[in-house]
Amino acid sequence: MRANFHLKTLTVAVATLSVISVANAAGLDRSGQDITAFLQDGTYAEAVYTYIDADVTGHDNAYVGSDKNAYQKGKKIDDIAESYDFFRYGVKADINDTFSVGILYDEPFGAAADYSGNNNFVDQNPLSPRNGEGTNVEVRTESITGIIGAKLGESKNFQVYGGPVAQRVKADVKLRGTAYSAANGYSIHVSPDQDYGWIAGMAYSKPEIALKAALTYRSEIEHNAPASELYPFVANLPPALGLSTNRSDTIEIKTPESVNFDFQTGINPTTLATAKVRWVPWSDFAIVPSLYNDVSKLSTGDNTGLPLVDYDDDQWQVELGLAKRVAPALAISGTVGWDSGAGNPITSLGPIEGYYSAGLGAKYNFTENWAVSAGGKYLWFGDAKGQIPNKTIVSDFESNDGFILGAKLSYQAK
Known part of the structure; x- marks a missing residue:
């Protein structure tokens, strides 16, 4: 006789995995847009807190010459990765046995890097008003997603959703030090801007074996945000070029589209297997401030110029997990993951080529409806060479x- 892996008995195990799943990745990816x-x-609500701390150290380039790809080990660069945290919230309810609604909040994209010490990414000129300042980047985003779903079929196994x-x-970037050549001293402040996109997906479930599969697409979102730039080098250029050291303009930033695939299935009545796959086309992403771009055209000799930030490759991310209910109110889980990164060499503002990861988590139901989860994940980052926009290492x-x-508080009533 075939065993049924009822979702009721596996609830503890299911949600454990999502505490620290897919977080920190290629490009500016942070939350994984879960x-x-x-x-x-049924009715479900969660509040998730995530804290990320990375140790990213290296050396600057001591090579002097015309070969952009040449590298010679230079001065030490202390940890540039600033620790950061973010929250995720979600609420979902069934209107009836066909329609469901939900609201999700997360912080999908971001960056936090800060150079210090005695290296080519810190202004060492004693005559400069920026002496001692290091290269710094801070990018933050927030998203609110509204979703309505409809279950289809005689058994309501299929669901389509969207919203x-x-x-x-918002963002702030400061380039400092001889690594950036003429761009040493450049700064840009991008004021907060809000814009809109959409989400769409489809899902399939088979409760008797605790199977769920969902494919979700998110559109790119185009921002036209107010931006203020400062470029001290422009003061050395001929006035006939019509460039000023300061410029206030709008900047177009398109946060990328993405595709997520989420899968789970029961292995036996107390064990669940999961898989997550995520694709983000970072090769299509670029940040192109107008003043920075105009000045770069002098060196490129064309009408295109250079972006401040761009990436060469798309991101692929895979995470596999197992969750085991070890007591009526307690489950444990483990995950392994891989992230492809977004190219190597890569921007000096985020010099990591993907990672491998391993994680552990646990969830405890302290009442029939309420539960607390906690977990941790260790990341092994891929080696990478940092480059500036003209592709010099x-x-x-x-x-x-x-x-x-990560930690999560959740409520569920079926």
Whole structure:
């Protein structure tokens, strides 16, 4: 006789994995844009806190010459990765046995890097008003996603869902030190801007074996944000070029589209296997401030110029997990993951080429409806060489790692 892996008995194990799953990745990816809160049964709500701390150290480039790809080990670069944290919230309810609604909040994209010490990414000129300042980048986004879903078929096994996404972005970047040549001293402040996109997906479930599969697409979101630039080098250029050291303009930033695949299935009545796959086309992403771009055209000799940030490759991310219910109210889980990164060499503002990861988590149901989860993940970062927009190698980062800690409070009533 075939055993039934009822979701009721596996609830403890299911949600454990999502505490620290897919977080910190290629490009500016942070949260993984998880939507599994909407895929839970009945009325469901969660609040998730994630803390990420990475150790990213390397050396600058001591090579002097015309070969952009040449590298010679230079001065030490201390840890540039600033620790950061973010929250994720989700609420979902069934209107009836066909329609469901949900609201999700997360912080999908971001960056936090800060150079210090005695190296080519810190202004060492005693005559400069920026003496001692290091290269710094801070990018933050926030998203609110509204979802409505409809279950189809005689057994309601299929579901289609979609809805609007509101997203807010802001950023600050400072380039300092001889690594950036004429761009030493450049700064840009991108004021907060809100714009809109959409989400759409489909899901399939088979409760008798605790199987769920969902494919979710998120659109790119185009921001036209107010931006203020400062470029001290422009003061050395001929006035006839019509460039000023300061410029206030708008900047177009398109946060990328993405595709997520979420899968789970029961192995036996107390064990669940899961898989997550995520694709983000970072090769299509670029940040192109107008003043920076206009000045770069002098060196490129064309009408295109250079972006401040761009990436060569798309990101692929895979995470596999097992969850085991070890007591009526307690489950444990483990995950292994891989992230392809977004190219190598890569921007000096985020010199990591993907990672491998291993994580552990646990969930305890302290009442029938309420539960608390906690977990941790260790990351082994891929070695990468840092480059500036003209593709000159300026640094090398090797043997770096990091960790993620997460906690979640959840409520579910079926």
